[in-house]
Amino acid sequence: QKEVEQDPGPLSVPEGAIVSLNCTYSNSAFQYFMWYRQYSRKGPELLMYTYSSGNKEDGRFTAQVDKSSKYISLFIRDSQPSDSATYLCAMSRETGANNLFFGTGTRLTVIP
Amino acid sequence: EAGVAQSPRYKIIEKRQSVAFWCNPISGHATLYWYQQILGQGPKLLIQFQNNGVVDDSQLPKDRFSAERLKGVDSTLKIQPAKLEDSAVYLCASSIPGTGTYQQYFGPGTRLTVT
Numbered sequence: 001q002k003e004v005e006q007d008p009g010p011l012s013v014p015e016g017a018i019v020s021l022n023c024t025y026s027n028s029a030f031q032y033f034m035w036y037r038q039y040s041r042k043g044p045e046l047l048m049y050t051y052s053s054g055n056k057e058d059g060r061f062t063a064q065v066d067k068s069s070k071y072i073s074l075f076i077r078d079s080q081p082s083d084s085a086t087y088l089c090a091m092s093r094e095t096g097a098n099n100l101f102f103g104t105g106t107r108l109t110v111i112p
Numbered sequence: 113e114a115g116v117a118q119s120p121r122y123k124i125i126e127k128r129q130s131v132a133f134w135c136n137p138i139s140g141h142a143t144l145y146w147y148q149q150i151l152g153q154g155p156k157l158l159i160q161f162q163n164n165g166v167v168d169d170s171q172l173p174k175d176r177f178s179a180e181r182l183k184g185v186d187s188t189l190k191i192q193p194a195k196l197e198d199s200a201v202y203l204c205a206s207s208i209p210g211t212g213t214y215q216q217y218f219g220p221g222t223r224l225t226v227t
Contacts, residue, residue, distance in 0.1 A: 008152060043116070043203050043218030044155065088154050099168060100216065102154025 003027050006089055006103025015112050019076040023089035023103045026070065030091040030101070033065050035074045038086045038105065047087075048074065079110045114138065116219035118204050124225045130192040133222045137185070137206030143167075145216065146179055146189050147203040155203055161187060162209065194226045 006023045013019055021035075032051055036044035048063040050056045050072075056063045062075040072091075076083055086105040093099075117136040125131050137144050142163050147155035158177065159169040163184035172179070176195070181187040191198055201221040208215065 004154070006154070041220070041223075043205070043220050045218065046215070090154070099157055099160070100155075102156070104152065104154050 004089065004091060004101050004103045007106055008104050010107040010109060012109045012111060013079055015079060015081060015110055017079050017110075019074075019079050019083070019108060019110075021074040021076075021087050021089075021106050021108070023072050023091075024070055025072075025091060025101075027093070027101075028067075028070065029093045032092045033063070033072050034090040034100070035061075035063055036088040036090055036102075038088060040085075044088055079108075081110045081112050084109045116204055116206055116217055118202075118219040118222055120222055121220065122223045122225075124227065125194055127196055127226050128193040130190065131194055131224060132188050132190045133202050133204075133224075135187045135189070135204030135219060137187070137204070138217055140208065141206035141217070142184065142209050143207045144181055144187050145205040145207075146187070147205065147218075149201045149203055149221070151200070158189070191224075194224075196226050199224055199226045 004025045035048040037047045038044040048061055050063050050065050053065050053067045060077045064073045086107045088105040089103040090100045119134050123131055144161045146158045148158050149155040158172045159179045160167040161181040164181045177191055179189045201223050203218050203221045205216040205218045
């Protein structure tokens with residue numbers, strides 16, 4: 001069993017739709033949870049970061065962590081064509097222990 | 113602020129040949145990482161440096177992969193000899209120690225094709 005599972009998609013939605021991206025994990029030691037966005041032929045860039053359980057909102061993006069279910073989500077409201085990218089969840093056990101465990105990524109296309 | 117620089121961007125080699133990748137991290141970033149991202153998968157950490165010392169190389173296939181970070185700045189990753197399964201994008205990332213794992217900054221990657 002992989003430590004981090006993510007549906008690879010692809011996922012296609014019309015512009016303006018609400019997008020839900022999810023990851024599950026098996027290691028209860030994970031404390032730090034991140035979402036990275038990766039455009040084609042580019043390196044990943046950090047989108048959202050949360051510590052432990054809870055929600056975090058940044059503009060059109062909301063990250064949720066449910067440690068009891070070992071489940072994290074990223075919601076994108078009012079999706080735009082510029083949101084078309086691969087979204088990778090990542091997590092680590094503790095700050096300073098820099099080994100990030102990534103999901104496989106979900107490829108999202110927002111259709112104008 | 114200049115980002116993480118990597119070269120070359122693309123490389124095609126035959127199996128059993130050697131190849132080297134170069135990374136220049138963001139100025140002042142003491143921590144440097146090399147990741148391997150196979151098509152359709154997430155990045156997998158190969159090696160982590162703190163200045164010029166190795167922090168974690170547990171997932172580096174040491175029989176064929178080597179990496180160094182002389183003077184604690186630039187780094188090179190070498191594969192010798194290459195296998196077909198080494199075809200992937202090799203990503204370099206850097207961060208400032210003590211700021212947490214989430215602040216890793218990635219370069220554009222080197223796309224390696226082994227034929």
